[in-house]
Amino acid sequence: MPDPGPSPLQSSLPAAAARFGAHVLATAQAAGAESVADALPVPSVAPAPPVSSVLPSGPSLPFVPASAPAPAAGAAPVPQQEVPAAVRQPGPALARILRGPSGLGTESLHWGRTVEPAAPPQPGGAPAPGHPIPGLYHHPVPEPDPVRVEEVSRRIKAWALDEVELYPEDWEDQFDGFHVGRYMVACHPDAPTVDHLMLATRLMVAENAVDDCYCEDHGGSPIGLGGRLLLAHTALDPLHTTKEYQPEWADSLQSDAPRRAYRSAMEYFVRQASPSQADRYRHDMARLHMGYLAEAAWAQTDYVPEVWEYLAMRQFNNFRPCPTITDSVGGYELPADLHARPEMQRVIALAGNATTIVNDLYSYTKELASPGHHLNLPVVLAEREGISDQEAYLKAVEVHNDLMHDFEAEAAALAAACPVPSVLRFLRGVAVWVDGNHYWHQTNTYRYSLPDFW
Template sequence: MPDPDLSPPQSSVPAAAARLGSRPPAGSPAPSGGAPGAVIPARAPATAPPAPFVLPTGGQPLVSAAASAPPAEPEGATAPAPLAASAGSALGRILGGPSGLGTAALSLARRAGGPGSLAPGSLAPGSLAPGSLAPGSLAPGAAGAAGAAGAEAAGRPIPGLYFHSVPDPDPARVAEVSRRVKNWAVDEVQLFPEEWEGQFDGFSVGRYMVACHPDAPTVDHLMLATRLMIAENAVDDCYCEDHGGSPVGLGGRLLLAHTALDPLHTTAEYAPAWTESLASDAPRRAYRSAMDYFVRSSTPSQADRYRHDMARLHLGYLAEAAWAETDHTPQVWEYLAMRQFNNFRPCPTITDSVGGYELPADLHARPDMQRVIALAGNATTLVNDLYSYTKELAAPGRHLNLPVVLAEREKLSERDAYLKAVEVHNDLMHAFEAAAAELAAACPVPTVLRFLKGVAAWVDGNHYWHQTNTYRYSLPDFW
């Protein structure tokens, strides 16, 4: 896989701010080209796994063996920290893989530097041989306890929240990703004015993405996810939220921004006006550039998958905006339906692109895989609801989140509504783990197993970032 181009040297933020609204410089990248839902019972007891699916060959690798080698790191850098998981949980079994002779290379949970450790990129395509994980070896098990081992990390975890702790991400990678993404934001897409620089830095996106993608072969692979994450947040902030966003006219703005991801095919007469529009505001510049890097470093199937997930996200934005315009508080089930679309789903579903391999489209489209992905997105988004609760209460206007909806619709106190929201999150997490373990047992194809590990790692890294980002989040005084 060709590595994405590196960002040019960084200029000063004031100089970049002065260029806001300008056309991109010459030579900038050209534009890039289910089953019914199921009710989740409390603690999601396991069901019989679906019929096995046999795939004759694994997914198409996106990197050669040479490209999968560990990247050159600065002197003194440490390897990315390994994943941590509860040994008794279904998710722990997925992350840890089987045990016994000849299985050490299958685990993402081996301690770095020890026997069977996983160096960046060492899990090359094809290294998980078909049949090496026997059906049943990853069957659902008792859910593990909350990740108390992460208590040493910055920030206080929400009491009673079910999560898996992870070690702090590799600081050398975090620093390099942070440097590169700021170069990109300032120089390539002129994303923010000078007065927003502190907020950009406080977002800590480098730490976020390194924690969520521990198997990324190189920093260039991490940058694919990092640019897209920043672009998504720019659209949310500038179109929907507190940096000029409004529900009024949101549909038109989102549709035009979406054409930066899913290019317009029109007549020669009108194409130039559309092309010019892609540079008309910071969110569209960010979408266009981030997607162009992604398209050049992924397969057409992976790019189309991402576009589909972003259309889902935009639909969720529009539902929330419609409720804001009509001052409607949705029923709890309606809110959760909206959150299945307005959620983090586009992020974990590119875990294979960031890992340098491909989950084939037919395996991604399986109803049981779609359920796993949906549950992961729903659970991680409620983590955001819970950690950002006090931040949203302090912001202007009324922000919908699960505790707010529970308080109004179920006539609960703020404290009781928040604690019930924790329970809802925990039920979704248990359902995610059970569904992932069942799928791993029913379809032990190497790319499926690696993808499930990647999604689980994203879920854990997402919690880690929310817990430790004390610049953005603080907990309510409910305990």
């Protein structure tokens, strides 16, 4: 089946498009930018043109290597001092920056960050299957391109079965029920080709194989987890040892499905990504593995952490490796010095934390039905704060909403302080990953159902 290429462009005419240029121009100039012409569109009349300088459209999007020039001339650098608190609330223009371009021909580049009030709690049992959690702050997204979904689903299953022998036949329904193709297309609508989407898809499937087979209900155990994770991590971060022992390590990468998946997915990734992007991913995977180990240690000692301790663990055992590669999947690079900025790191951390609490909430009933004592935020809140299961679940919704509001405020402040095209695009890429992650959890009724707390 041929590569279907980018999603077809459609038209979109938000009512605020005519006013957007003036808002953004004023905001960027206030942040100290000498010129915003190369960073953001400033339409004089509606409809606005595509944002070619921020998010190129067309049949191909060239990859920007690590050696490419960093911020454009005239763009304001990220200031060293902390952004004043008064700037942290996103105004209409900054919220629009995060939502992405508008106007004729930009629908496929717009990720549906429409600001809608959270759904009010409804009495009479759980929401219908596929409905969002009542009261959860989120942004609806367009349905992912079905052509791309089909092709990514076909390719990832062929990779899992033929290249890495990831799972036995009796796991096929679970693999299909994961709907990873729909997940990744929803999270990365700006990927220039299906090949770029496959970078994220292989890594996502490999990460889940490690979690299932090492930590969870497909043979996982907290006992000995550290050794297994360390050896698996060498499939991402290669071992540099003597010639005598190198062959034994190389052979070990084929010894089980998780290591085969890690090795293969990483080989594909490093061929497309820059060295800086690959090292960034390795770092975030080390964070993930450390979070796995903390949770395993608590399981071995039957320890229920304090709420703040649980949230600290979840900052490491979370989705962070996925949105942090949004530029690799998009076919460009956020320069390493801009990615490493404390302000950017805070935005990425908040995004990872919010999306992980989404997982806690949607998987709540699934985990309660599984053997053993599963820690998630509602469970920890109930046990540590002495409240009912319903109260704990609804409080976890509030925690998620606070994280989301902080994420959006911090992202808006950074966008105002540093209106560099790669920064703006990366921030929007992380924002749409957050939205796509919620969409997948909400719609994956094969895996998830909601409690009857409303």
